[in-house]
Amino acid sequence: MGKPIPELVKKIIKEAIAIQQIPSPTFEEAKRARYVKNRFVDENFSEVFIDSVNNVYARIKGGEKHPVVVSAHLDTVFDSSCDLSVRIEEDKIFGPGIGDNSLGVAFLLMMKHILQCMGERPEGDIILVANACEEGTGDLRGMKEAFARTIKENPIAYIVLEGSSGADCIYTRGVGSIRFKISAHGRGGHSWHDFGNSSAVHGLVKLAAVLTELSVTVEPRSTFNIGVITGGTSINTIAQTASLLLDLRSETCDWLDHMVQQVKQMIDKFSMDDITITTEKIGDRPSGMISVASPLISLCHSVFLETGFNDAKFKSGSTDANIPFSENVPAVCIGICDGQDVHKPSECLMTGSMDRAVEKVGKIVSRVWQMEKF
Ligand SMILES: [Zn+2]
Known part of the structure; x- marks a missing residue:
């Protein structure tokens, strides 16, 4: 000793x-x-x-x-x-x-x-x-x-x-996590004169509402969270860009993959006139x-x-x-x-x-x- x-x-x-x-x-x-x-x-x-x-x-x-x-x-x-x-x-x-x-x-x-x-x-x-x-x-x-x-x-x-x-x-x-930055891009313009132009904020919040319907499991435990939403420039401007940060977590890789597939399908299905959606993976912990x-x-x-x-x-x-x-x-x-x-x-x-x-x-x-x- x-x-x-x-x-x-x-x-x-x-x-x-x-x-x-x-x-x-x-x-x-x-x-x-x-x-x-x-x-x-x-x-x-x-x-x-x-x-x-x-x-x-x-x-x-x-x-x-x-x-x-x-x-x-x-x-x-x-x-x-x-x-x-x-x-x-x-x-x-x-x-x-x-x-x-x-x-x-x-x-x-x-x-x-x-x-x-x-x-x-x-x-x-x-x-x-x-x-x-x-x-x-x-x-x-x-x-x-x-x-x-x-x-x-x-x-x-x-x-x-x-x-x-x-x-x-x-x-x-x-616990593994995969994180995405999901952005909407619209035409934008003046809120009065250009009313009717596509808005990135309107597009993004509609997509965000869809994403909150993601299905998760209790065992293995899986969770999701939209932690941040940013976008737009002023109250009287139709937004050209807006983004959200989405955190997906699970105890198994299979469920993590499954949630990623769900997110992809939701984005693929989402369609709004003159709005484009882009996705960037910003985190990957297996x-x-x-x-x-x-x-x-x-x-x-x-x-x-x-x-x-x-x-x-x-x-x-x-x-x-x-x-x-x-x-x-x-x-x-x-x-x-x-x-x-x-x-x-x-x-x-x-x-x-x-x-x-x-x-x-x-x-x-x-x-x-x-x-x-x-
Ligand atoms: Zn530590």
């Missing part, structure tokens, strides 16, 4: 705050990526580099077996003007992005120390990835690139760490899942119980694990701690169970090669 865990918890928290202090909005992760790269070098990891989308890689050498990939996203939902001040109370840390996901990245940086505490030597290499573009419109671009690069080594599993997504949460289903009876999830569940996370729940969510899920490669996303007000400036990380969380993550990573036994 290595150093006692309380000392390591202090180091992890210090590291999480250092990471959180560097702004890292989606698509603007370069500065945080450089910091993480330098820290990976300090920690003596091998093969440290940054790829073209700001993913940072490092490797812990292990035995001869196939590697495991452990990742945490670098980006946050906060723009670069956000006040990143941190406030520490007894077992809480307040600060935008502290749990989501500076803590996850801090776990990557401290992985050697965590494994030392577990007293186990990995049976294969551990490939660490601090990846970009998990949030917002990032479209999982970081994980898509990291997956394409690492899958060549045939990893036994992908383990995604989320700092404040629930200490008891094991994500086994990836869905997928892993069976709760699979060896990887059985291992995770047993470690959660062993480390005192007795309320372990299997959840669905949109995380970096969607990418390996969608390719049927064993994967899981693990919540490290509990958080409050995640994605808000008032975000708070609950650190009370951090010592057990270190054990939980350390045991899952170090035992992943034995998962068939669970």
Whole structure:
């Protein structure tokens, strides 16, 4: 056994705050990526580099077996003007992005120390990835690139760490989404003199009404939302263009495809004099899942119980694990701690169970090669 865990918890928290202090909005992760790269070098990891989308890689050498990939996203939902001040109370840390996901990245940086505490030597290499573009419109671009690069080594599993997504949460289903910008184009003109000319706004709201009739399922859960409508220039102008943003979500690729087909048919059938409709796909996150009876999830569940996370729940969510899920490669996303007000400036990380969380993550990573036994 290595150093006692309380000392390591202090180091992890210090590291999480250092990471959180560097702004890292989606698509603007370069500065945080450089910091993480330098820290990976300090920690003596091998093969440290940054790829073209700001993913940072490092490797812990292990035995001869196939590697495991452990990742945490670098980006946050906060723009670069956000006040990143941190406030520490007894077992809480307040600060935008502290749990989501500076803590996850801090776990990557401290992985050697965590494994030392577990007293186990990995049976294969551990490939660490601090990846970009998990949030917002990032479209999982970081994980898509990291997956394409690492899958060549045939990893036994992908383990995604989320700092404040629930200490008891094991994500086994990836909610997929496809997003469209749908625009109407009309002739436009003066609202009095040109009355009768085609209006993009009138066309778009009629089409929007049709789209709200999309059929969805409860199991697998599927949803849709028209979140934004924009268009027109003034109250007395017949609009020439108008657009809406449509978000389709499902736990399965089949239903997602089915909803996309429905949308296409609705648009094809829609006809209004002198109105043209154009569609642009602005987001594509595949869905997928892993069976709760699979060896990887059985291992995770047993470690959660062993480390005192007795309320372990299997959840669905949109995380970096969607990418390996969608390719049927064993994967899981693990919540490290509990958080409050995640994605808000008032975000708070609950650190009370951090010592057990270190054990939980350390045991899952170090035992992943034995998962068939669970
Ligand atoms: Zn996150």
